[in-house]
Amino acid sequence: xxxxxxxxxxxxxxxxxxxRRGWTAGVWVLLLLMIVWYSVxxxxxxxxxxxxxxxxxxxxxxxxxxxxxxxxxxxxxLSVGAMLILSNSIAAQLMFEQPxxxxxxxxxxxxxxxxxxxxxxxxxxxxxxxxxxxVTLATSFILSGAALLVxxxxxxxxxxxxxxxxxxxxxxxxxNFWPSLVAIAIPMTLAAWWMxxxxxxxxxxxxxxxxxxxxxxxxxxxxAKIVSYAVGGGFSALAGLSALxxxxxxxxxxxxxxxFTLRSxxxxxxxGVALTGGIGSVVGAAAAGxxxxxxxxxxxxxxxxxxxxxxxxxxxxxxVMMVAGIIELRRQRAG
Amino acid sequence: MTISNxxxxxxxxxxxxxxxxALRDRPLLVLGIVxxxxxxxxxxxxxxxxxxxxxxxxxLIAAPLGIMAAAQxxxxxxxxxxLSVGMIATAAxxxxxxxxxxGAGIAxxxxxxxxxxxxxxxxxxxxxxxxxxLIMTLAMSAILxxxxxxxxxxxxxxxxxxxxxxxxxxxxxxxxxxxxxxxxVWAAVSVLxxxxxxxxxxGRLLYAVGDNPIAVRLAGIRIWQVQIAAYAIAGLxxxxxxxxxxxxxxxxxxQLAVNFLLPSVAAAVIGGTSIFGGIGSYSGTILGAxxxxxxxxxxxxxxxxxxxxxxxxxxIVLGLAWLYARVTGTx
Numbered sequence: 001x002x003x004x005x006x007x008x009x010x011x012x013x014x015x016x017x018x019x020r021r022g023w024t025a026g027v028w029v030l031l032l033l034m035i036v037w038y039s040v041x042x043x044x045x046x047x048x049x050x051x052x053x054x055x056x057x058x059x060x061x062x063x064x065x066x067x068x069x070x071x072x073x074x075x076x077x078l079s080v081g082a083m084l085i086l087s088n089s090i091a092a093q094l095m096f097e098q099p100x101x102x103x104x105x106x107x108x109x110x111x112x113x114x115x116x117x118x119x120x121x122x123x124x125x126x127x128x129x130x131x132x133x134x135v136t137l138a139t140s141f142i143l144s145g146a147a148l149l150v151x152x153x154x155x156x157x158x159x160x161x162x163x164x165x166x167x168x169x170x171x172x173x174x175x176n177f178w179p180s181l182v183a184i185a186i187p188m189t190l191a192a193w194w195m196x197x198x199x200x201x202x203x204x205x206x207x208x209x210x211x212x213x214x215x216x217x218x219x220x221x222x223x224a225k226i227v228s229y230a231v232g233g234g235f236s237a238l239a240g241l242s243a244l245x246x247x248x249x250x251x252x253x254x255x256x257x258x259x260f261t262l263r264s265x266x267x268x269x270x271x272g273v274a275l276t277g278g279i280g281s282v283v284g285a286a287a288a289g290x291x292x293x294x295x296x297x298x299x300x301x302x303x304x305x306x307x308x309x310x311x312x313x314x315x316x317x318x319x320v321m322m323v324a325g326i327i328e329l330r331r332q333r334a335g
Numbered sequence: 336m337t338i339s340n341x342x343x344x345x346x347x348x349x350x351x352x353x354x355x356x357a358l359r360d361r362p363l364l365v366l367g368i369v370x371x372x373x374x375x376x377x378x379x380x381x382x383x384x385x386x387x388x389x390x391x392x393x394x395l396i397a398a399p400l401g402i403m404a405a406a407q408x409x410x411x412x413x414x415x416x417x418l419s420v421g422m423i424a425t426a427a428x429x430x431x432x433x434x435x436x437x438g439a440g441i442a443x444x445x446x447x448x449x450x451x452x453x454x455x456x457x458x459x460x461x462x463x464x465x466x467x468x469l470i471m472t473l474a475m476s477a478i479l480x481x482x483x484x485x486x487x488x489x490x491x492x493x494x495x496x497x498x499x500x501x502x503x504x505x506x507x508x509x510x511x512x513x514x515x516x517x518x519x520v521w522a523a524v525s526v527l528x529x530x531x532x533x534x535x536x537x538g539r540l541l542y543a544v545g546d547n548p549i550a551v552r553l554a555g556i557r558i559w560q561v562q563i564a565a566y567a568i569a570g571l572x573x574x575x576x577x578x579x580x581x582x583x584x585x586x587x588x589x590q591l592a593v594n595f596l597l598p599s600v601a602a603a604v605i606g607g608t609s610i611f612g613g614i615g616s617y618s619g620t621i622l623g624a625x626x627x628x629x630x631x632x633x634x635x636x637x638x639x640x641x642x643x644x645x646x647x648x649x650x651i652v653l654g655l656a657w658l659y660a661r662v663t664g665t666x
Contacts (some may be wrong), residue, residue, distance in 0.1 A: 076469075128657040131610045133416075137597055138656065143647025148642035254645070255593070262418070262473050269470050310481025314474040320461060321474075325465035 005151035008287070023272035024284035031287050034294050041301040047175035055180035056169045057069065057293035058242040059084065063260055064289035065191050065282045066235030071268055072227030074208035074277035075132040077118070079140035080236040081261035085252050086147040087114050087240030092156025092250020101162030107162070113236045118142070118233020122226040142260070144254040156250040166245035184286065187238065191231075191282045204228050209278025266317050267292050292317075353569060362607050365662055366622040367592025369655065373626060381578045384636065387513050395583065397628030398517040399424075399620055400628040401578040403595055404602035405528055406569035408620045411603055412532075413565050414545040415461060419476040421596035423453045423570055424577025425589060426479045426665060431578045432587035433491045439500035447574045449523040453479060454570015462559030464565075481587055495588065505582015517579045524572070528617045541545070541565055545612025601652045602627050607659060626655070 018025075035053070037044035070077045095103045115295065116237050125135050160170035166183050168176035197202040200223075206214040207224040215221045230245045239260075244250055265275075271288030273280030299309035399432045403420050410417050417423075431446030453475060460471040483491070492580040497505075504516045532538035543551045553556055576595070581587045606623030608615025630651060634644040 075465065124653070124657075125480040128660055130653075130656045130660045131604075133610055134600070134604045134656050135653060137600060138649045138653035141597065141645045141652065143649075144645075145642045145645030145649065148645065152642070229484065262476070265469060266473060269467060275467050307485035308483045311478050311485070314476075314478035314481065317477075318466060318471060318474045321466040321470050322460065329465060 001230060021281075024281055024287070027271055027284050027287040027291065031291050031294070034291060034298060038279040038294065038298050038301060043133060045050075047177050048054070049167055050263055051175055051177035052173075053290070053297065054177050054184060055172075055246060055296055057290045058166060058180060058183060058246070058261065060263055060267060060293055061184055061281070061286050061289040062187065062235045062239035063244060063264040064271065064285040065188060066232035066239070067264040068268045068271065068273045068282045068285035069191065069195065069204065069235070070228050070232040071273050071275060071276060071280075071281055072208045073204040074211060074225055075122070075225060075228060076136070076275065077121075077229065077232055077236075078136040078261055078265075079098065079118075079259035080232065080239075080264050081259065082140040083118065083233055083236035083253070083257075084113055084240040084243065084260050085254070086143045087111075087237035088149070088241075088243050089147040089151035089250050089252045091241055091244050092158065093151055095158040095162065095244070096156045098159055100159045103149040103159040103162040107241050110241060111234050114237025114240075115230045115234035118236070119226055119230035121233070122229025125229070126222045126225050133278035140257070144257050146250070146256070147252040147257075150181065151250050151252045154249060154251045157248060158244055163245045163248060166242045172246055172248050175221060183242065184290075187235070188283060188286045191235070195282060200227055201225070205278055263292055264289075270317065270320060293335070341486060342424065349397055350370050360526065360548050362659065363622060365659065366606065366619060366626065369658075370622055370626050370629065372635065373629045377629055377636060380620030380633060381636040384632065389632075391508060391513060391515055393625070393632050394513045394518045396631055397624045398507075398521040399576040399580040399583070399592075400523050400595060400598055400602060400627060401507065402524055402572055402579065403592070404598040404606075404620045404624050405524060405617060406572040406576075407599045407603045408606070408608050408615060408617050409528070409532075409565055409643065410468070410569050411608045411610055412541045412545045412564060412612060412615055414548070415562070415565070417454075417457065417472045417566070417573070418469060418596060418599070419453065419457065419479065420474040420569070420573040420576075420599055421449050421593045422476040422479045423573040424580065424592035425587075426450075426577070427455065428497075428577035428581035428587045428591050429483055429487070429491065432495050432497045432574050432581055433493055434514075435494050435498040439498035442498055442501065443578060447571055450570040450572075450574025450577070453572070454573070455567045458504030458566030460512045461560065462562030480589065483602075487589065496586050497578075501578060501582040501583070505579045506585070516604070517583070520575070520579060525617065525621055526573070531615060537561070537564060542613055545614075547613070551630060595605035600628050605652065605655045605659065605662065608627065624666050627652075 038053075039049070042049065063084060067077060068081055087110045091106060094106045094110075098106070111281050121135060121139050124130075126131055128135070147178065162169050163172050164179065166180060168174055168179035195204060203214070203219045203221075203224040204227070206217070206219045207221045230318075267289040268280070268285045269275060270286035270291065271280065273285055292313075295313050296306070296309055299312055300306065304312065358635045367577075383389060403424060406417060406420050427446040430449050431442040434442040434445050455477050457471055460466040463466050468666075476540060506515070506517070508515045527537075532541065540551070540556060543556075544558055544561050548558055549605060567605045577592050580592055584591070602623035603615070604610065604623070605626060606615065606619030606621070608620060630648060637644075638645070
């Protein structure tokens with residue numbers, strides 16, 4: 001972060017850049033390669049296929065960004081999936097048969113609700129000193145219970161304009177892929193900029209990297225933790241909204257939530273965010289979210305049935321992590 | 336520490352603080368009090384609960400959970416965690432159900448084998464390849480679910496009901512329908528684990544690895560061996576819990592034990608096992624599992640609907656963890 005400002009006259013240092021951004025860049029290259037591979041695998045590759053990938057990966061991308069912000073600040077949130085179904089349920093219930101302008105206002109409200117609830121969760125973690133995993137495990141029960149309370153059976157709905165905002169089509173399925181790409185790019189860029197360029201964003205990195213050192217240097221570590229959870233909650237709520245835009249109705253199955261939570265953790269690790277905190281970026285996590293989603297259409301295009309595809313997906317994640325582990329081990333031994 | 340000496344002495348004088356110190360020294364006492372309070376609360380809601388059959392039901396619920404939480408406790412002591420216990424239990428139960436026509440013995444052995452194999456693979460990933468336990472066991476859970484869904488259409492087609500013997504040990508009772516057989520299994524497992532953790536070399540190594548891996552490595556211990564052993568044992572315990580659970584429900588499906596994952600972590604945490612490793616005991620986890628068992632019974636009696644049940648369950652788990660951290664001063 002400081003390299004650019006320190007010596008503007010020196011030429012671009014590739015090795016430093018690779019060391020700092022190598023993993024993030026690698027993840028994006030991998031994503032690009034996968035999409036190229038996918039386009040070769042299927043007979044017709046056009047706007048519809050791109051839109052299908054970009055819009056359907058939206059919920060996971062948002063969850064991965066939210067989880068990344070929390071993990072970078074030294075926490076971990078096992079309730080992001082439950083927050084997704086809660087915001088999905090609230091929005092589906094409130095937005096049903098409302099005009100576009102009203103649904104937009106409700107969307108803002110839902111994101112705020114998500115941020116406030118998760119901010120309180122972050123506050124509980126800092127006050128109680130109970131580990132993050134335990135607190136968010138417990139709140140995942142509470143949130144998914146609340147979702148069930150709001151929306152007992154699948155239903156509700158939203159406006160056509162709201163669906164088009166995320167998916168590019170009023171029916172949720174079409175070949176206009178630009179809105180969904182924008183829906184990925186804007187929140188990702190904003191979050192990345194905020195994390196790397198603002199005082200609060202940098203305090204998240206400092207807190208996650210070494211809470212004691214950060215505290216002793218005057219960083220408000222408690223506030224950083226609470227802020228990271230609030231931002232993460234906001235993104236989880238956004239994920240729920242995008243899921244509503246894709247399917248057009250709400251659903252409050254707790255199993256969906258826990259599946260999403262697990263995938264969000266897998267996505268951030270694949271995206272280069274260290275679970276120990278302080279390392280990684282939301283940009284890498286977002287790409288990994290798309291990668292995790294893109295695996296399934298690729299595997300189905302290869303004629304592999306969904307169940308075997310799930311096995312392959314799991315094995316691939318482990319293999320990538322093993323390779324990363326070995327690289328890290330070698331680097332430690334060499335250095 | 337020396338600076339805060341004076342206020343500390345002042346605090347000691349307060350009778351409240353003495354009470355608190357006593358509790359801090361005996362965290363199990365706190366859990367015992369919570370357990371009794373919950374039993375009394377349940378009895379107030381439903382007076383019939385305070386009977387042999389009422390308490391028997393709680394033990395019947397708590398036993399599989401307690402065994403699954405044993406797996407979680409062992410791994411948490413090493414600084415790991417197993418998010419695949421639910422799926423390992425389900426897979427083991429599924430195999431046991433499928434093999435039931437060949438006799439209960441073969442069914443149980445093959446079921447347990449599934450657990451050991453899956454657990455060992457987790458251990459190899461975590462111990463040798465240094466994959467983060469969260470990711471490794473998460474992926475294992477996804478792999479098992481996909482694998483068994485695919486297999487259920489081919490190799491594992493057929494029986495989904497378990498043998499009579501498994502039904503008996505999972506759901507039956509003896510002494511005139513008073514003591515459930517699965518409590519007997521749980522008691523045997525508990526004795527083995529408590530003894531093993533306290534008295535055997537491996538047991539102490541589990542604590543040591545979680546407490547200070549660098550010191551353990553410098554002392555000449557191969558940490559990866561300890562980790563593989565821990566994950567294999569955890570897989571075995573999860574499989575056992577799954578088979579008992581299948582015996583209680585009588586039939587197996589691929590959702591059988593999935594909902595037990597979070598309670599298994601919660602039981603260990605409520606019991607005072609630190610998620611960062613090195614601190615905890617199985618006796619605490621036993622009380623944790625019993626507390627969750629009573630809680631489940633209480634929520635069933637309240638008949639409040641699934642949504643409220645989940646909210647109350649989460650709230651109480653959070654509250655207990657908070658209380659425990661407050662009382663013992665540890666996290």
